[in-house]
Amino acid sequence: MALDQSFVGRTYPPTAPYEVGREKIREFAEAVGDPNPAYVDPEAAKALGHPDVIAPPTFVFAITHKASGRVVMDPQLGLDYSRVVHGDQKFAYTRPVRAGDRLSVTSTIEAVKSMAGNDILDVRGDVHDEAGEHVVTAWTKLVARAAEEA
Amino acid sequence: MTAKIAYDDVEVGTELPAQTFSVTRATLVQYAGASGDFNPIHWNEKFAREVGLPDVIAHGMFTMAEAARVVTDWVGDPGAVVEYGVRFTKPVVVPNDGRGATIEVAGKVAAKLDDNTVRVDLTATSGGQKVLGMSRAVVRLA
Numbered sequence: 001m002a003l004d005q006s007f008v009g010r011t012y013p014p015t016a017p018y019e020v021g022r023e024k025i026r027e028f029a030e031a032v033g034d035p036n037p038a039y040v041d042p043e044a045a046k047a048l049g050h051p052d053v054i055a056p057p058t059f060v061f062a063i064t065h066k067a068s069g070r071v072v073m074d075p076q077l078g079l080d081y082s083r084v085v086h087g088d089q090k091f092a093y094t095r096p097v098r099a100g101d102r103l104s105v106t107s108t109i110e111a112v113k114s115m116a117g118n119d120i121l122d123v124r125g126d127v128h129d130e131a132g133e134h135v136v137t138a139w140t141k142l143v144a145r146a147a148e149e150a
Numbered sequence: 151m152t153a154k155i156a157y158d159d160v161e162v163g164t165e166l167p168a169q170t171f172s173v174t175r176a177t178l179v180q181y182a183g184a185s186g187d188f189n190p191i192h193w194n195e196k197f198a199r200e201v202g203l204p205d206v207i208a209h210g211m212f213t214m215a216e217a218a219r220v221v222t223d224w225v226g227d228p229g230a231v232v233e234y235g236v237r238f239t240k241p242v243v244v245p246n247d248g249r250g251a252t253i254e255v256a257g258k259v260a261a262k263l264d265d266n267t268v269r270v271d272l273t274a275t276s277g278g279q280k281v282l283g284m285s286r287a288v289v290r291l292a
Contacts, residue, residue, distance in 0.1 A: 001255075031184035032215040033171070038228055048152045057222070057231045058215045062185050082201070086210040088284070090235030096228060115291045140233075 003112045003119050007077050010109045015067045017102035017130060025055045025099060032056060045098075050094035054096040060103070061089065064125035064138040071123055072142060077112075079119060080144045087120065087141035094134045102130040110139070117146030154226035157266040157291040160162045166224045166257040166270060171207050171216040173242060174250030181212045195246065207241035213253055213281055214238075217274045221287045232267055233288040244274040251276050257287075266291050 022042075029039035037044035038054050045053045071081050097103065104127070111122040125138040178192045181248055182205045192199040198206050214236050222228040253276045260271040272285040 026179050028184045031181045032176075032219075033177075033214065034215070034219055035223075036222060036228060048229060050229055054229050056215060057228060057234050060212055062187070066186065086238050088213060088235065088237045089211070090233070092233045093231060096231075134165050 002077050003114065003121065004076060005081070005112055007071075007074075007109045008112050010071075011108045012067075012070055014104040014106045017104050018063045018066075020055065020097055020099055020101040020103060022053050022099040025053055025059065028059050029056055032058075042099075050096065050098055052099040054098045057091060057093070057096075058089075060091065060097050060127060060136050060138060061140075063103055064105050064107075064127060065140065067107050067125055068123045068140060071109060072121065073109050077121075079121060079142070080147070081103075083144045083147065084142050085145060087143040088139070089141070090139040091136055093136045095136075097127075097135060101135065103127050103135060104130075119144040152227050153230040153290060153292045155224060155291050157262070157268065160259050160262070160268060160291065162259055162261060164259040166220050166259075168254065168256040169220050169223070171253045171255065173212065173216075173244055173253060174248070174252060175206065175244060175246050177250065178208060178212070178244060181209055182268070185209065185210065203241065203243075204245060205243050205245055208237075208244050208251070208253075210238040210241075212273060213242055213276075216253050217255045217272050217282055217285055218231070218287065220257045220272060221270055221289055224257075225289050226290065230289045230291070231287055232290055236272075236285040237283040238281070238285040240276075240279045240281045242281050253281065257265065260286070263288065 113120040121142045257272040261269040274282040
């Protein structure tokens with residue numbers, strides 16, 4: 001099913017803040033098996049110049065992906081989420097995410113394409129802290145694989 | 151931001167220490183909980199096969215997180231990562247055999263950029279298949 005092209009360029013309002021907790025960062029670091037002390041030990045993080053423990057680089061995806069849910073689940077867009085796979089992912093950081101951050105995401109649809117029956121959606125998530133300063137931008141390419149018609 | 155590698159000490163072609171990461175079904179359940187991604191293709195074999203996959207597959211973001219460790223372990227400070235991007239080319243298939251899968255990650259400096267930054271190109275394979283493409287990180291060195 002072709003996606004609605006009129007969605008290109010659409011920006012969704014900023015999400016309510018997500019508060020980044022030390023223990024959530026610890027849980028994530030343990031789940032990826034990463035023992036880097038900057039993720040769990042505030043003193044180790046401070047020794048590197050960070051005010052508190054920082055999050056692994058990909059941690060913020062959980063926040064931006066949740067924000068993009070409003071986009072991909074929008075029934076008007078017509079994306080078959082049951083067939084969606086993650087195509088590309090990119091992050092550009094102004095600074096690392098850290099404990100105590102209250103982060104808000106603004107999602108923008110950058111592109112909507114159909115290729116070989118696949119629907120392709122590019123969503124950008126701009127992440128700002130409570131002071132309005134940019135923290136990181138995430139670009140996510142989602143691909144809805146063509147349905148296998150009988 | 152305090153990288154332990156100095157910009158002047160690396161050249162194009164400098165290799166980062168390669169690493170091998172293991173992933174089992176238990177790993178995926180733990181990652182699902184920590185990341186909030188409960189898509190059943192990452193823990194339910196029946197569901198995965200119904201949607202055309204060979205078996206349960208790892209979260210792409212899990213593989214991306216593991217590949218990043220080759221960079222963050224090298225520089226010491228994960229906050230030194232300025233950019234990081236990947237393409238998910240093939241899934242990491244994780245059988246329920248108690249051993250799971252392994253992901254092998256290697257990296258090397260591909261370019262020296264401005265402001266003490268370098269671009270690192272990463273390769274990630276599992277079961278002999280390339281699972282990440284265009285996998286690149288820009289990191290700020292000391």
